[in-house]
Amino acid sequence: MYEHLALSDNGFLFDTRSGATYSLSRTGTFLLRELMRGTHPSDLAARLTDAFEVDLPAAARDCEQFLFRVKDLALLDEASDDDDDDPGSPRAAEPFGGVR
Amino acid sequence: MSRQPYDKPTILKHATGLANKFGRGPSRKSLERIDGVKVTELIERFGSPLFVFSEHRLRQKYREAYRAFSLRYPKVQFSWSYKTNYLDAVCRIFHQEGAWAEVVSEIEYEMARRLGIPGEHILFNGPYKPEPALRTAIAEGSKLHLDHYEELYTVERLAREAGRVVPVSIRINMDTGIHPRWDRFGFNLDNGEALDAIRRLHAGGHLVLEGIHSHIGTFVLDPEAYGRAAAKMAELALTVRRETGMVVKYLDVGGGFASRSTLHSQYAPGADGSPPIDDYAEAITSALLGAGFPQNEMPTLMLETGRALIDDAGFMVTRVVGNKRLANGTRALIVDAGVNVLFTSFWYRHDVLPVLDRGGMLEETVIYGPLCMNIDVVRPSVLLPPLEAGDALVIRPVGAYNLTQSMQFIRLRPAAILIGENQEVDVVRRAEVLDDLKGPELLPARLAP
Ligand SMILES: Cc1ncc(COP(=O)(O)O)c(C=O)c1O
Numbered sequence: 250m251y252e253h254l255a256l257s258d259n260g261f262l263f264d265t266r267s268g269a270t271y272s273l274s275r276t277g278t279f280l281l282r283e284l285m286r287g288t289h290p291s292d293l294a295a296r297l298t299d300a301f302e303v304d305l306p307a308a309a310r311d312c313e314q315f316l317f318r319v320k321d322l323a324l325l326d327e328a329s330d331d332d333d334d335d336p337g338s339p340r341a342a343e344p345f346g347g348v349r
Numbered sequence: 350m351s352r353q354p355y356d357k358p359t360i361l362k363h364a365t366g367l368a369n370k371f372g373r374g375p376s377r378k379s380l381e382r383i384d385g386v387k388v389t390e391l392i393e394r395f396g397s398p399l400f401v402f403s404e405h406r407l408r409q410k411y412r413e414a415y416r417a418f419s420l421r422y423p424k425v426q427f428s429w430s431y432k433t434n435y436l437d438a439v440c441r442i443f444h445q446e447g448a449w450a451e452v453v454s455e456i457e458y459e460m461a462r463r464l465g466i467p468g469e470h471i472l473f474n475g476p477y478k479p480e481p482a483l484r485t486a487i488a489e490g491s492k493l494h495l496d497h498y499e500e501l502y503t504v505e506r507l508a509r510e511a512g513r514v515v516p517v518s519i520r521i522n523m524d525t526g527i528h529p530r531w532d533r534f535g536f537n538l539d540n541g542e543a544l545d546a547i548r549r550l551h552a553g554g555h556l557v558l559e560g561i562h563s564h565i566g567t568f569v570l571d572p573e574a575y576g577r578a579a580a581k582m583a584e585l586a587l588t589v590r591r592e593t594g595m596v597v598k599y600l601d602v603g604g605g606f607a608s609r610s611t612l613h614s615q616y617a618p619g620a621d622g623s624p625p626i627d628d629y630a631e632a633i634t635s636a637l638l639g640a641g642f643p644q645n646e647m648p649t650l651m652l653e654t655g656r657a658l659i660d661d662a663g664f665m666v667t668r669v670v671g672n673k674r675l676a677n678g679t680r681a682l683i684v685d686a687g688v689n690v691l692f693t694s695f696w697y698r699h700d701v702l703p704v705l706d707r708g709g710m711l712e713e714t715v716i717y718g719p720l721c722m723n724i725d726v727v728r729p730s731v732l733l734p735p736l737e738a739g740d741a742l743v744i745r746p747v748g749a750y751n752l753t754q755s756m757q758f759i760r761l762r763p764a765a766i767l768i769g770e771n772q773e774v775d776v777v778r779r780a781e782v783l784d785d786l787k788g789p790e791l792l793p794a795r796l797a798p
Pocket of ligand 1: 655
């Protein structure tokens with residue numbers, strides 16, 4: 250599931266499938282490496298607190314956002330893409346029509 | 350195993366493949382203190398958002414500007430352009446430094462009088478000066494700058510009624526080689542209207558020409574435009590002298606020098622792109638010195654410099670309210686200061702600096718203000734490290750126009766503080782309360798809740 254990704258230790262990521270490249274922070278590199286090793290997403294926060302000076306609630310929140318971002322970038326092909334809840338229309342019309 | 354320092358987990362897609370991997374990394378900037386005072390302490394004491402002004406920078410800029418001109422020309426007088434920022438504390442600092450007042454309405458006139466400025470040290474500009482204001486200005490001997498013929502006729506009538514000869518100046522506009530050309534204020538020089546107006550006021554017998562005023566634009570990046578303006582004004586003054594015998598006592602070149610801000614359309618940051626004040630001084634004074642005035646009739650050079658004196662001295666302190674990832678992947682930050690208090694964001698690319706950079710990757714970020722309005726964008730794109738709700742940011746330079754143009758739209762206006770030269774911190778405008786907004790309203794009894 251991650252064979253198409255080449256991740257270097259200094260956070261450079263190459264997606265061989267799309268040709269896209271990315272930079273990851275140290276903690277981002279750590280998390281993606283964990284995912285590539287098969288760590289379950291629900292265990293990521295605990296791993297993060299083991300390795301870095303961060304408490305569990307903050308780690309859990311940051312992991313959630315990181316996972317969302319990774320998924321959003323379509324880096325991982327999930328086995329079963331669970332039905333995305335409808336995000337609605339995030340760029341909905343302005344309440345005041347943006348008038349000035 | 351010892352734990353490593355934490356930064357936020359981030360992943361950034363490279364916009365142009367490998368190319369920018371090898372580009373020079375962006376430099377990281379943060380700003381923990383303003384004039385030695387910790388920004389986080391300011392927020393604790395005064396809340397956020399918060400306008401912060403530096404007395405040291407105000408005085409320093411003024412002295413630099415005064416020096417640039419007075420080293421090159423014998424008679425120089427600055428007048429503080431009230432609309433740029435009319436906080437009493439700010440005006441008083443410039444007045445203490447020697448500046449007169451430049452006002453464009455009867456309320457600004459009153460502000461200056463309340464601060465102890467005598468009428469003869471007030472330059473009264475603007476396209477609309479109501480008759481009672483004109484009467485007061487004439488009675489108190491202020492320097493009236495006529496904008497159009499109706500105003501000329503009114504002032505002439507008032508002079509006649511008072512049985513006096515009243516000194517006046519006229520505002521002129523002209524081609525100085527820059528765009529946009531501000532031709533809506535004053536009388537046009539190039540088509541002869543300005544000279545006609547002067548002949549007309551001279552012929553009436555109740556007015557005498559004292560000065561010639563122009564203000565060619567704002568954030569004018571070309572000092573030579575001022576050189577051309579000064580040369581044309583000098584030529585007009587000499588023509589008037591020849592034709593009418595009236596000696597023009599002052600030439601007022603207005604304001605408009607660029608500050609170190611950066612226009613959205615500018616490539617280089619303003620700190621590198623804006624000419625130093627010396628360049629403006631050189632262009633203007635050499636035009637005047639070369640104009641051919643007799644030694645005993647050199648006019649006083651008046652200046653109404655606004656933004657270039659104050660922009661750098663003003664900061665907006667704000668706090669992060671929330672992080673967002675937009676549907677298109679862009680990182681967004683919501684902060685508690687929006688275009689309601691940073692009106693100039695529409696034109697200028699302000700610096701946005703974190704007070705504390707905890708590390709982590711820099712990412713292009715759009716900064717939104719707190720208003721429920723699509724237009725409330727403080728910066729469409731700026732490189733910032735990861736930030737948490739509650740983290741403080743400093744936005745600069747915002748000393749010019751933001752406070753005077755701030756509005757009570759959706760939110761009340763924040764406090765303004767002044768940091769003194771010895772790091773004293775004073776509130777110079779308290780944060781508004783609901784009654785500041787609702788006080789003037791009246792609710793008809795039949796609508797009472
Ligand atoms: C008549 C006049 N003088 C001076 C100024 C100050 O201009 P600036 O802030 O661009 O120096 C203005 C601003 O619009 C003005 O209208």
